Amino acid sequence: MDSQGGRLERKNRVIVGAQWGDEGKGKVVDLLSREADIVARFQGGNNAGHTIVVDDNKYILHLIPSGIIHPGKVCLIGNGVVLDPFVFLEELDTLKKVGIDYQDRLFISAATNLIMPYHRALDGLEESGRGKKGIGTTGRGIGPSYQDKVKRTGIRLADLFDEERLTEKIKTHCENKKYMLDQLPADQKVDCASLVAKLIGLQDIFRPMITDASLMLHEATRSGATILFEGAQGAMLDVDLGTYPYCTSSNTTAGGALTGLGIGPSMINEVIGIVKAYTTRVGAGPFPTELHDEIGEKLQKQGAEFGATTGRPRRTGWLDLVQLKHSCRINGIDKIAITKLDVLDCLDEIKVCTAYELDGERIDNTPMDMMRFKDCKPIYKTFAGWDRSTEGVTTYTELPQKAREYVGYICRELNVEMLLLSTGPAREHTVMAPNG
Numbered sequence: 001m002d003s004q005g006g007r008l009e010r011k012n013r014v015i016v017g018a019q020w021g022d023e024g025k026g027k028v029v030d031l032l033s034r035e036a037d038i039v040a041r042f043q044g045g046n047n048a049g050h051t052i053v054v055d056d057n058k059y060i061l062h063l064i065p066s067g068i069i070h071p072g073k074v075c076l077i078g079n080g081v082v083l084d085p086f087v088f089l090e091e092l093d094t095l096k097k098v099g100i101d102y103q104d105r106l107f108i109s110a111a112t113n114l115i116m117p118y119h120r121a122l123d124g125l126e127e128s129g130r131g132k133k134g135i136g137t138t139g140r141g142i143g144p145s146y147q148d149k150v151k152r153t154g155i156r157l158a159d160l161f162d163e164e165r166l167t168e169k170i171k172t173h174c175e176n177k178k179y180m181l182d183q184l185p186a187d188q189k190v191d192c193a194s195l196v197a198k199l200i201g202l203q204d205i206f207r208p209m210i211t212d213a214s215l216m217l218h219e220a221t222r223s224g225a226t227i228l229f230e231g232a233q234g235a236m237l238d239v240d241l242g243t244y245p246y247c248t249s250s251n252t253t254a255g256g257a258l259t260g261l262g263i264g265p266s267m268i269n270e271v272i273g274i275v276k277a278y279t280t281r282v283g284a285g286p287f288p289t290e291l292h293d294e295i296g297e298k299l300q301k302q303g304a305e306f307g308a309t310t311g312r313p314r315r316t317g318w319l320d321l322v323q324l325k326h327s328c329r330i331n332g333i334d335k336i337a338i339t340k341l342d343v344l345d346c347l348d349e350i351k352v353c354t355a356y357e358l359d360g361e362r363i364d365n366t367p368m369d370m371m372r373f374k375d376c377k378p379i380y381k382t383f384a385g386w387d388r389s390t391e392g393v394t395t396y397t398e399l400p401q402k403a404r405e406y407v408g409y410i411c412r413e414l415n416v417e418m419l420l421l422s423t424g425p426a427r428e429h430t431v432m433a434p435n436g
């Protein structure tokens, strides 16, 4: 309701990570799910780890949209996602154990490509083959599954319901990949022979969920439904626009929502970028503002910066406005949600990168050749830290003046509005902007 007692316009929003992932998308999607009827995931796979804290419970979701925590919300997995059916089953089991009912409200596009056990094995083999140039993949089979999709040989969810087609496809894959798979140690061999039977055995689980995602979203829209599009990873991990080749294999940016679900741009009303108040990155690749000192360690400790999927320690560094401006542009970000502001409470001084130095010259944009990202030296503006805790703060006026200056500066520089500010992992640890 607005101040006149009328109903606020319900918007179809896309949620995207504005940095290198783990910005707190799960928390924000959970919060905004209240105002949506459908939560739709459009790309990535179980490389993602989205954490939601409700009361004393912590949920980590990898594949299933974060909206599932809200009873009654419909959740949809789009064709842009790569889905490991066996990991998906584990996630369903976890939901069952914690009493979350997903029956009749969880759907998957028939065109969703599946991650097969051989993809996972190949991910490991390819990564070790890169040696020192390793990407630091999550090892979940994401890259190899997208490779098959682009090669037009992928196994889609629909194939599960055509035994002849499935058998033929799996046979061809296992033959074509044999040379690589033979390199696996004996205890990691992929059992191709039993794979078809295992997949056919999953038909009853997937039958009530398989759908035409595009049609479903269009019909729901005609009936007045509001949709929240949930992205995974972050803009800098986008396969086209991120720090290639140190990125993931999908379009993590807002455009991915269109192709990943079969919708047109007019169905999106607002793009929300999730911005951590500092920067983190898991895995290898350039990170100009990375800290290798005790401040970096402090951020890691205070922010509990350990991967929600792999448990790996996350690299930490200062906020980078050059990177964020790139992210705002490539996503068309309208508003941002700034998360983990409370983590900065522990610092006396806070730095923000405002430009880079490259080849002795100042540059205000990310380099055209993403490989040059590694040579960019940050130029900083320094802010004084604040004198009291922001942890759990729920109103703007309660925030220390210096913290307000910090977030105000970020919004002005990025030329975006603030939707909300997060001051802790829980739902209630949130400052909502008045016109959010």
Ligand code: GDP
Pocket (backbone or CB within 6 Å): 017, 021, 022, 023, 024, 025, 026, 027, 048, 049, 050, 051, 052, 053, 303, 304, 307, 308, 339, 340, 341, 342, 343, 422, 423, 424, 425, 426
């Ligand atoms: P996602 O992948 O973008 O959904 O983010 P992750 O769940 O991987 O990582 C974000 C982590 O930060 C999770 O452990 C969240 O519970 C936590 N978190 C989210 N917002 C806040 C916040 O404002 N303050 C603090 N201290 N933690 C937060």
Ligand code: IMO
Pocket (backbone or CB within 6 Å): 017, 020, 021, 022, 023, 047, 048, 049, 050, 135, 136, 137, 138, 139, 140, 141, 142, 143, 231, 232, 233, 234, 237, 246, 247, 248, 249, 281, 282, 283, 284, 308
């Ligand atoms: P969420 O959704 C952070 C990183 C990996 C690696 C690179 C490629 O939780 O923000 P992949 O397994 O996709 O081939 O790995 O991408 N990566 C993530 N980093 N958060 C994620 O997801 C990530 N998903 C992939 O660490 O550097």
Ligand code: MG
Pocket (backbone or CB within 6 Å): 021, 022, 023, 048, 049, 050, 051, 308, 309
């Ligand atoms: Mg994560």
